[in-house]
Amino acid sequence: MSMDSDQPDTDVTVAPAVAETADDIAEMRIRGAATIADAAAEALAVQAERSEAETPAAFREQLRAAARTLYETRPTAVSLPNALRYVLRGMEGETVSELRGSTTSRAAEFRDDLEQAQATLGEIGANRLRDGDVVMTHCHSTDALSCIEAALEDGKHIEAIVKETRPRKQGHITARQLRELGVPVTLIVDNAARRYLDDADHVLVGADSIAADGSVINKIGTSGLAVNARERGVPVMVAAQTIKLHPDTMTGHTVAIEMRDEHEVLPEDERAEIVGDGTDSSAEPAADDDDDGLTVENPAFDVTPPRHVDAIVTERGQFPPESIVTLMRELFGETTDEPWERGRGRDR
Numbered sequence: 001m002s003m004d005s006d007q008p009d010t011d012v013t014v015a016p017a018v019a020e021t022a023d024d025i026a027e028m029r030i031r032g033a034a035t036i037a038d039a040a041a042e043a044l045a046v047q048a049e050r051s052e053a054e055t056p057a058a059f060r061e062q063l064r065a066a067a068r069t070l071y072e073t074r075p076t077a078v079s080l081p082n083a084l085r086y087v088l089r090g091m092e093g094e095t096v097s098e099l100r101g102s103t104t105s106r107a108a109e110f111r112d113d114l115e116q117a118q119a120t121l122g123e124i125g126a127n128r129l130r131d132g133d134v135v136m137t138h139c140h141s142t143d144a145l146s147c148i149e150a151a152l153e154d155g156k157h158i159e160a161i162v163k164e165t166r167p168r169k170q171g172h173i174t175a176r177q178l179r180e181l182g183v184p185v186t187l188i189v190d191n192a193a194r195r196y197l198d199d200a201d202h203v204l205v206g207a208d209s210i211a212a213d214g215s216v217i218n219k220i221g222t223s224g225l226a227v228n229a230r231e232r233g234v235p236v237m238v239a240a241q242t243i244k245l246h247p248d249t250m251t252g253h254t255v256a257i258e259m260r261d262e263h264e265v266l267p268e269d270e271r272a273e274i275v276g277d278g279t280d281s282s283a284e285p286a287a288d289d290d291d292d293g294l295t296v297e298n299p300a301f302d303v304t305p306p307r308h309v310d311a312i313v314t315e316r317g318q319f320p321p322e323s324i325v326t327l328m329r330e331l332f333g334e335t336t337d338e339p340w341e342r343g344r345g346r347d348r
């Protein structure tokens, strides 16, 4: 699924609104796998609507360029390339007007389906939650929240233990939305999760990608939580629409884990408190002028092996992780080529 950055840039105009959406995704003003997919489809529709291309070939190349711009923002949530692929495969027609119409209606269809899938998934996931259950959440997942919302609509009382989720504290978004739904929330720091698992009936998380072997790629900290939950006997439920299934993993590819800026973990002033400002002559000399000897790593996601997951809940039903590959084959076949690479990279 790699983009071929050695290809020469063609003179293609990407609508400013598309560049803005790409920036919002990269900077996490738009975040979460389903929300990213929705925004990407919307951006392609905007590109189609605002295109001033005079020929079908120019129109197609603009749409592909817009897709590449969106694709290059964040690497882990497969819902992004899946959304781009879906919309571009619906770009059909002999004239610019036909191409515009087919692309915008395909994007609208995608966005409707996404919303419907989340609602259906929520109803299926809600069946796993009993009246009075306590769920522990990690990060902020609209798919996971859909399960809780559906359980509430069924008249069940649900409570939540919400992990803060350092460094970006997406747990605060989860806590706010659960409170808006009237769910009693206990907010904890990530390090308190094992202690509070004794009070939880389920761990409920979302996913950015699901691999063919049933591994779940989600916010960093999910795998440790799942291991602890297994040790405590608390079932781990992953709420993930089929847009999260990663087709390339069927042919042996791994999912790229995004490494984000170290300043999310350690701002400059806090770094200075650790390494000093260079005026302490007794400090160990640095290896070179730029190296203060302190490395900060900030992986945004991790991989939870299937043996630590009890169920993956999709809009097509719930699956033990090991059998998710059958659904992947049914939905994707074996194709993994990217329509936005045509005319540039390996498909030229």
Ligand SMILES: O=C(COP(=O)(O)O)[C@H](O)[C@H](O)COP(=O)(O)O
Binding pocket: 031, 032, 033, 034, 035, 077, 138, 139, 140, 141, 142, 143, 144, 170, 205, 206, 207, 208, 218, 219, 239, 300
């Ligand atoms: O890991 C995250 C978000 O990470 P980030 O905040 O870095 O984007 C979410 O659990 C999944 O994306 C699922 O979310 P949803 O169910 O809404 O698709």
